[in-house]
Structures are given as C-alpha cells and as structure tokens.
Amino acid sequence: MAKVKKRGKPGQKNNDRGRKKKVSVLTSEQIDYVDWKDVNLLRRFVSERSKIRARRVNGNSTQQQKLVADAIKVAREMALIPYATRITSQRNNRGRDGDRGDRGPRGERGEGAPRPSGPPPSGEEATDEVVSNEEAVAEVEGVTVNAADEGTE
Numbered sequence: 001m002a003k004v005k006k007r008g009k010p011g012q013k014n015n016d017r018g019r020k021k022k023v024s025v026l027t028s029e030q031i032d033y034v035d036w037k038d039v040n041l042l043r044r045f046v047s048e049r050s051k052i053r054a055r056r057v058n059g060n061s062t063q064q065q066k067l068v069a070d071a072i073k074v075a076r077e078m079a080l081i082p083y084a085t086r087i088t089s090q091r092n093n094r095g096r097d098g099d100r101g102d103r104g105p106r107g108e109r110g111e112g113a114p115r116p117s118g119p120p121p122s123g124e125e126a127t128d129e130v131v132s133n134e135e136a137v138a139e140v141e142g143v144t145v146n147a148a149d150e151g152t153e
Contacts, residue, residue, distance in 0.1 A: 022059030026068075034067040036074040042081060046072060050084050 025044055026034070034041070045053050045060075045068045052072055055065045075081045 022056070024059040024061065024064055026060065026064050034064075034071045036071040036078070037080070038071075039075065039080050042068070042072050042075055046081065048085070049087060050082050 025031075025041075031041070036042070045058055047053055052069055055062065058065065058068070060068060072081060076083050
C-alpha cells in the first residue's frame with residue numbers, strides 16, 4: 001500500500017490540534033438579526049479603543065462578522081457608539097514637588113536664557129488711542145488734522 005502524505009511543509013508541526021474553536025456570541029445566544037440599536041450587543045464586538053474586533057477574536061463566521069461590522073458602522077453614524085475613545089495613561093507617580101525619581105533635580109536655569117514674561121513684541125508699537133480714517137491718512141501724508149480745521153476746507 002502507498003503511504004498517505006500529510007499536507008504542509010516538511011518538518012512543520014500542525015499547531016491547530018490543541019486549540020478549541022472559539023464559539024460566537026451570536027450562535028451561543030441564538031441571535032439571527034444584529035440590530036444596530038442594540039448597543040450592549042455591539043459593544044461586545046468592539047475593543048476598548050472602539051475598533052471592531054477581528055473574526056478570529058470574536059469567533060464569528062464570515063457572514064456574522066459582516067452583519068456585526070455593518071451594524072457597528074450604522075450605530076456609529078447614529079452616535080450610539082463612539083468612533084474612537086481616547087485612553088490616557090498616567091505617568092509615574094510624581095509628587096507635587098516634581099520628584100524626578102532616579103534622574104535627580106533639574107538644576108537652575110542659566111543666566112543667559114531668561115524666561116519670556118509675555119507675548120513676543122510686534123513690529124509696531126501698539127497704541128490704545130482710536131484713530132479715525134482721516135487722521136490716519138493725514139498722518140501718512142504728513143498733514144495734521146485738528147477738529148477746528150475740519151470744517152474750514
């Protein structure tokens with residue numbers, strides 16, 4: 001009799017033997033229709049950062065995963081599920097005094113680099129006076145305008 005050849009590359013072990021196939025939530029709870037309004041069900045298929053989990057993680061079939069993905073997308077559009085959630089992680093437990101741990105203190109700031117105390121200066125000096133359009137034109141031309149001279153032209 002002829003030997004039966006095993007499929008796969010020679011010398012490669014089959015790692016699928018010991019694993020049990022993941023059972024889908026939809027089949028275990030006998031859900032036929034995935035409703036986009038059922039937020040509690042849809043949150044099971046979404047990660048902490050609001051990413052849709054993969055089929056191999058959920059255990060869904062291809063058809064089930066397509067239904068779940070479409071329902072999640074509609075629920076996001078209707079603002080029932082967020083598109084993305086920001087997760088902030090806290091840094092080391094630094095105290096109020098700015099304890100830097102093993103790095104030591106920062107030291108004093110050098111004399112050559114003073115700290116800025118306000119916004120950077122602009123090209124022209126800012127004035128608090130309100131200047132009319134006529135006064136501005138006259139100032140550019142070099143003619144002064146007085147209130148007494150305005151009516152005598």
